[in-house]
Amino acid sequence: MPSSVILKLVLLAGSGMAAAMPAPTVAEAPPAPVTSISAQVPVVVRIRGLALGGELRLRQGSSTLTANLNDDYTFAQTALAGAALDLQVVSQPAGQVCAVSELASASVPADSSPLFVRCRYVPGPRVVVPATLPNSPLSLMFGNLALRAAAYPGLPYESRPGVVGGQFPYEFRITGFTFNGGNQNPAGLQLDFRHGTLRFTPAAEGSYVIGLEIRDSSPTPRILTQSVTVEATRSAFVFVAPGGVDAPDRGSLAQPYQSVAYALARSTPAQVLMLRKGRYLSGGFAVRDNRAKQFIAYPDEVVVMDQDYQSWINVGINDFPAARFEDLDFTQVRQYGIFSDPSRSGLIVRNVRFADGREGGLGSNENPAFIHGYGDGVHASRHRLLVQDSDFGPLQMTSNGAYAATLFDAGDSLFENNQIRVGPISGGIHDKDNSQRNTYRENYIAFAAPNPHGIHVSAQDSSEDLHIHHNLLVNAGIRLGLQCTAASCVMRNHDVHHNTLIGLRFGWGVFNSGSSGTRIAHNIFTSGSATAYSWHSCLSAVPANFATQLSIGHNLIETSNTLAMHDTECGGSPMNMNWASWRNSHGMDTVLSGSVVTTSAGLLGAGPTLGLPIGDPRRVQLGHLYLVIESNDGLFRDGFQAGQ
Known part of the structure; x- marks a missing residue:
């Protein structure tokens, strides 16, 4: 497709569709204020x-x-x-x-x-990546509820599934499309080949069933199939607009309510609040299982949730559907934007822009964050989060401990394709306490000055089965185990691979007696004159289990420092290791493993464009980028891959 062509999305009719699916009609919304066009x-x-x-x-x-x-x-x-x-x-x-x-x-x-x-x-050449752990079976978060279940007839619908397991990146295909049980032409469906984002316009009320096939990048690909149902119905939506009226018998597209609070109080659990363009002084409100839990913007309209530095949105749910915030801008956040306590059935945050916020409201150092998952001291996970395609802007910190997201007791969660540019605060993402089976993937995290806490896994009360891969951290690093100091605290199966970052810092938890399986591979370190690895704790001897609990190899390390690791707390610690000791005595980053230490890794670009250049065969092996030769060859006019 020529790059200058403006793409128009129209749901094409298949056999019999013309009768079953009339042309979309949407009721008129309140008129926008008239502005001079001169x-x-x-x-x-x-x-x-x-x-x-x-x-x-x-x-x-x-x-x-x-x-x-x-x-x-x-x-x-x-x-x-x-x-x-x-x-x-x-x-x-x-x-x-x-x-x-x-x-x-x-x-x-x-x-x-x-x-x-x-x-x-769009469909392109198949990618085959080197095998990395955990390599668990492909899994679709929320199963047949992986996509938003409700659509409004005549309005574009968009939703994205969360997929974990196998070998990333994934390929998504449509295997079937029906409307009220009848087969339809899928040409009107837009599906992102790598991310799985689905977009189409349902022309009429009824049941749309989409068959999805997901493949991973193993040499013999794993395949997951799933059918998802999207119900197009007007009754599932409650509309709110700044020019609306809070009065009984309203809430339709033509006659919206005015305030979120009024609409929420009159909603049912399965309904979706769709907000029209404008600014809402929302302050804080509670999201519970007895009222609507889904808040989305009208397509292509900018909706600003102004929390007015008052309070936060408190999500406390256990039942399906999951809570959902999509296509919203949050501003003037105080302490927390969205506070989960708990979200066992799921909390989905997608295409949300956290424009600005500041610490305050609960005293100093209470883990301020745009997204906060509250802990209760019980080992079972209490939050299941899917955070995608969102942007985290400046957060003003007055004490310490501020992050874009801070999680206690989160499990089976996925953070992917987010942008974190929060300013000079403690870090980007803080998986702080009792983390279980969480994945952090393809996020862009950037700081103006070096910050070791781009992704920080403190493991305050242990952590298990964490997967951190294909992230770009500019002036930022990854830290593991800083608060896992108790003898009972363990860190098991932490896989950190295919990231581009300035360095990796270890704490006590990685080497506690019950800890095992910290694996660091296929990363690009851009540490410059600093060391690629560091340790924070004074020790009189190298831990006895150092070489058995830690596996590091096949990394590209750009550094001029003669040390591989240094102790950030004590100058004379035995944890200050030169490259010979690191490689020959402890078996880390050996030449045999494929690791390369150099003063110039051959990266191009800066900020979000930093990485190995297109055409560099190392892309699949190292760092966050994975398409070696990118091509649109082999496409039919409808965008489906040849032979599919």
């Missing part, structure tokens, strides 16, 4: 789905811009409000197709509302 206004775009490491170039009129993150961008040149929109894709990342949204205005928005541009992976 003014020059900024043209703003909001990017979604752009691959980590990719660059997208857009043109509006004679002005161009380059995007390399999923964010809002403003063209340098203003445009006449109400004039014809001339927004085009100039170039897009290899392996992806990007297009202006099918809902975009034909004219320049007078209020500079963002115009949405979406990118998605």
Whole structure:
């Protein structure tokens, strides 16, 4: 597809569909305020789905811009409000197709509302990666509820599943599509080949069943199939708009409520609150099993949840459906944005922008975070989180312990494709206490100054089966086991592979008597003059189980330091190891394992574009990027892969 073509999404009719599925009709919403069209206004775009490491170039009129993150961008040149929109894709990342949204205005928005541009992976060459642990069976979070179960007729529907296990990256395919039991042409379905994001417009009320096939990147691929059902029904939605009215017998698209609190109090557990464009002084409110638990923005409208530095959203649920926050902007967060206590049936946060926040409200050092999972001292996990495609902005810290997300007692959770740029605080993600079977994948975490806590697994009350892979950490590192100091605390099966980071720091927990299975492989370390590895605790001798509890090999290490590891607390510790001791005495990063120590790793780019260049065969082996030669070859016009 030419990169400048604006993609229009239309649900195509198969046999019999014309009768069963009329053309979409959507009731008129309250009119937007009229703005003079004689003014020059900024043209703003909001990017979604752009691959980590990719660059997208857009043109509006004679002005161009380059995007390399999923964010809002403003063209340098203003445009006449109400004039014809001339927004085009100039170039897009290899392996992806990007297009202006099918809902975009034909004219320049007078209020500079963002115009949405979406990118998605298209079928490409198969990737085969080196085998890494844990290599568990493929698993789809929430099973047949993996996608949002409710859609509104005539409005674009979008949802993304959470997949873990096997060998990443994955491939997603459509195997079937029915409407009310009848086979339909799947050409109107858009499916991201690598991320699994599904987008389509249901033309009529009824039951849509989509068959999914998921393959991993093992030499003999593992295959998982799952059918998911999306019910298109108006009765599942409650609408809220700043211009609405809080009164009985409202809540429809044509007659929305005005406030979230009023709508929530009159909702049922299976309903979805869909919010229209505007700012809501939401403050804090409780999400419980007896009312609606799903809050989403109207497609392509910017909804701002202004917490006014008052309180936070408190999620306490045990029953399905999972709590869901999608396509929302949070601002003026105090202490916590979303507080889970608990979310046993699931908490899904997707395409959420945490614009800003500050510590305060519970005294100092109470683990401020945009997402916080509260602990109760019982070993069973209490939170199951799926956090995808979200952006975490500046968080003001006044004491210490502030992170984008802090989790106690989280289990079977997945954080993927998020952007964390929170400013000078304690770190990015803090899996602090009693973590079980959590995965952190393809996140971009960046700090202006070096920070060892890009991803921090404290293991305060043990941690088991953690998987940290394919993340890009700019000026940030990974830390394991700092708070696992009690003899009873254990860390078992922590796999850290295919990350690009400045370094890795160990604490006590990795070497406690019951700990085992910390594996570090296929990473790129960019530590510069610092050491790639460090230890935080004064020891008079190297732990007896050092070489048996820790396995490190097949890494690319860019450093000029003569030490492989140093003790950050004591200058003369035996944990200060030169490369000869590290490799020959302890068997870490040996030449035989494939590890390379160099002063120049051959990385290109900076910030989100940092990595090995396209065409470098080391990509599959090392670091966060995995497509060696990216191509759109072998595609049919409908976007399905040849031979599929």
